[in-house]
Amino acid sequence: MTSFPTVGPKKRGYSAAQVDEFLTKARAVFDGRSTGLTAVDIRRTAFDLTKDGYEPSAVDAALERLEDVFAERERQRARSELGEKEWFGRARELAQVIVNRLNRPDKHRFTRTGPLTLGYNTAEVDRFSSRLIRYFAEGLPVTVDEVRTVTFRPQRGGYTEAQVDLLLDSVTDVMLAVR
Incomplete structure (x- = not known):
């Protein structure tokens, strides 16, 4: 072991x-x-x-x-089960769902927590989201490790953590799929 x-x-x-x-x-x-x-x-x-x-x-x-x-x-x-074309087609579909979410306006990309509840800092999430948009649209270098390890400060009324985390998991899935 x-x-x-x-x-x-x-x-x-x-x-x-x-x-x-x-x-x-x-x-x-x-x-x-x-x-x-x-x-x-x-x-x-x-x-x-x-x-x-x-x-x-x-x-x-x-x-x-x-x-x-x-x-x-x-x-x-x-x-091998789906074929190369189908596999990449599914990865592209997931990437499009991600891009659609990320292309929402700043401060409106994810559901917000209540005014007394902590969530992720919206400005930090929006900044990282902008990097991800450039990764998908322009090929800006972003590594899987950056996505896995990104952290955001807490903020009252911030973005709901579960939604942001799910999107980051999906980004990781797409990045690993197209390596």
């Missing part, structure tokens, strides 16, 4: 037991001994924080590499 550096007894890191259990499951799926784990599942995986846990940045980096491997396998499988 792969082990990661730990954060030490006075800090909190990812639960070693949970990480190890997840990686055991991932290995079984990768080796074909099990099913039921996808690249999206890997991206959405979260672990409890515990004292003397694994260093989060090391685990996150490994999960990103694992997601890339699973996404590549899924892409190859889908291409």
Whole structure:
């Protein structure tokens, strides 16, 4: 089993037991001994924080590499089942849905939280959205890692986090699909 550096007894890191259990499951799926784990599942995986846990940045980096491997396998499988043209057609359709959302006016791209509820800072999300629009329209360089790791400050009355996160997941899916 792969082990990661730990954060030490006075800090909190990812639960070693949970990480190890997840990686055991991932290995079984990768080796074909099990099913039921996808690249999206890997991206959405979260672990409890515990004292003397694994260093989060090391685990996150490994999960990103694992997601890339699973996404590549899924892409190859889908291409062989659907055919190259159909596969890219679906990726283009998803990209168009994303672009349609991103082309909405600033401060109106996503549903807003109530005035007393925290959401994502609208100006920061809109700035990143503008980069993504340029990525899709002009080929501006944006990496999958940038999309995976972007963070936004909280803001009362900001954008609903779930909607923004879902769009970022979709952007990641499209970027991985066309690599």
